[in-house]
Amino acid sequence: MQKYIIHGGKPLSGGIRISGMKNAALPILFATILASGKSVLHNIPDVSDVHAAIEILRSVGAEVIYRPDGIEICTDSVSPGIAPYELVQKIRASTYLMGAELGRFHTTRVAMPGGCDFGQRPIDLHIKGFEALGASIQLSSGYVCGEAPNGLFGSEIYFDTISVGATVNLILASVLSDGITVLDNAAREPHICDLANFLNACGARITGAGTSVIKIKGVDKLHGVDYTVIPDMIEAGTYMVAAAATKGKLTLTDIIPKHMDSVTAKLIQAGTVVEEGINSLTVSSGESIRGIQIKTLPYPGFPTDMHPQFSVLLSLSDETSTITEGIWENRFRYADELCRMGANITVNGKTATIKGQGGLCGVPVKAVDLRAGAALVVAGLAAEGRTEISDVGKICRGYDHLVEKLRDVGADITLVET
Numbered sequence: 480m481q482k483y484i485i486h487g488g489k490p491l492s493g494g495i496r497i498s499g500m501k502n503a504a505l506p507i508l509f510a511t512i513l514a515s516g517k518s519v520l521h522n523i524p525d526v527s528d529v530h531a532a533i534e535i536l537r538s539v540g541a542e543v544i545y546r547p548d549g550i551e552i553c554t555d556s557v558s559p560g561i562a563p564y565e566l567v568q569k570i571r572a573s574t575y576l577m578g579a580e581l582g583r584f585h586t587t588r589v590a591m592p593g594g595c596d597f598g599q600r601p602i603d604l605h606i607k608g609f610e611a612l613g614a615s616i617q618l619s620s621g622y623v624c625g626e627a628p629n630g631l632f633g634s635e636i637y638f639d640t641i642s643v644g645a646t647v648n649l650i651l652a653s654v655l656s657d658g659i660t661v662l663d664n665a666a667r668e669p670h671i672c673d674l675a676n677f678l679n680a681c682g683a684r685i686t687g688a689g690t691s692v693i694k695i696k697g698v699d700k701l702h703g704v705d706y707t708v709i710p711d712m713i714e715a716g717t718y719m720v721a722a723a724a725t726k727g728k729l730t731l732t733d734i735i736p737k738h739m740d741s742v743t744a745k746l747i748q749a750g751t752v753v754e755e756g757i758n759s760l761t762v763s764s765g766e767s768i769r770g771i772q773i774k775t776l777p778y779p780g781f782p783t784d785m786h787p788q789f790s791v792l793l794s795l796s797d798e799t800s801t802i803t804e805g806i807w808e809n810r811f812r813y814a815d816e817l818c819r820m821g822a823n824i825t826v827n828g829k830t831a832t833i834k835g836q837g838g839l840c841g842v843p844v845k846a847v848d849l850r851a852g853a854a855l856v857v858a859g860l861a862a863e864g865r866t867e868i869s870d871v872g873k874i875c876r877g878y879d880h881l882v883e884k885l886r887d888v889g890a891d892i893t894l895v896e897t
């Protein structure tokens with residue numbers, strides 16, 4: 480088993496280049512199934528979720544070559560319905576194979592997906608959307624099977640809940656359909672815009688991405704392109720919190736500051752100093768960490784994927800804060816591990832109350848999911864003493880060269896095999 484050993488209490492200082500966004504790279508990787516010929520994708524992060532997606536693409540017939548400057552993909556030989564159950568189970572993003580297969584082949588057979596465990600992770604909105612386009616969907620022995628023998632036709636689709644995954648999947652399923660599809664109450668995340676920009680570069684006709692109404696005019700064919708993926712706003716947010724939590728000063732480069740607005744606003748409210756550059760942010764700790772109230776919401780609201788990391792920062796305050804989880808059924812599994820380090824977090828329904836203790840203490844803890852694990856890294860960096868984090872494979876799903884990046888700015892963190 481792999482573990483991180485962190486000796487905390489050292490202020491982080493220096494510069495970190497932010498990698499490409501995992502949650503933008505994943506939909507775009509599956510979207511290449513819809514384009515004929517070769518695509519070359521740049522700024523793809525070196526994280527295990529991306530490697531798992533590439534394994535799935537290769538398993539269905541895609542040719543994928545890792546180049547020094549990016550990833551070259553040709554999906555001309557891809558066949559539908561053959562992705563191995565055990566590969567699909569690894570990541571949540573494998574749901575996107577459904578939309579891509581339906582969009583190109585009018586048939587799909589994909590195992591129910593995996594992903595972080597926040598309680599229920601339904602795909603009813605995906606299925607409702609596929610059916611609105613004319614597909615018939617059956618769930619049988621752990622697989623989602625879809626057929627559209629007469630093809631897919633544009634439709635008006637309203638999402639009862641704002642869903643990143645359902646928005647992605649319905650864009651993939653409709654870009655090659657007949658007619659116009661309107662997605663109403665669509666997700667507005669930057670990675671939805673990135674997917675739309677990629678597909679439009681391939682010849683698609685998508686308008687409104689980034690707003691809650693997205694229109695897709697089906698086209699006959701898409702061609703491969705060269706494309707550079709946007710920077711990872713959650714990776715950036717995690718390092719912003721780490722700078723504040725360790726009383727350090729970090730400059731994050733190759734980012735889009737606009738994407739960080741809600742995170743920046745909450746950090747400033749908590750007393751952190753944030754200076755904005757054209758494609759950089761410099762974050763340094765303030766005099767003290769103030770107690771604040773946070774509610775996680777769909778973009779442009781405060782991102783749920785920054786919830787666990789902020790609970791660490793607020794545990795270092797001398798004041799009381801609350802975080803209300805507006806997206807997931809149960810995203811509080813991180814709290815027990817943080818309480819081992821001396822945090823005082825009580826969860827009541829959807830709200831965690833964090834009574835700041837002014838500091839944390841390094842002890843052995845366990846990463847229960849991707850962002851909970853990232854939060855424990857931040858906690859270990861801020862804590863006095865030695866923190867040992869097990870099950871770090873969950874963290875490697877979404878953080879590119881985490882140990883190297885942190886060591887470059889003064890962290891005492893080591894990856895050990897036990």
Ligand code: EPZ
Binds near residue numbers: 572599603643783806
């Ligand atoms: C994506 O998950 C991200 N994953 C998650 O990030 C992120 O937390 C989430 O969006 C919200 O921003 C990837 O992009 C790979 P949703 P997704 O569909 O698409 C409900 C990380 O840390 N819902 O937007 O699965 C659902 O239960 C990961 O990188 C339905 O009810 O999330 C939830 O309450 C963790 N029916 C809400 O919508 C559906 O059919 C939002 O889920 C689909 C979703």
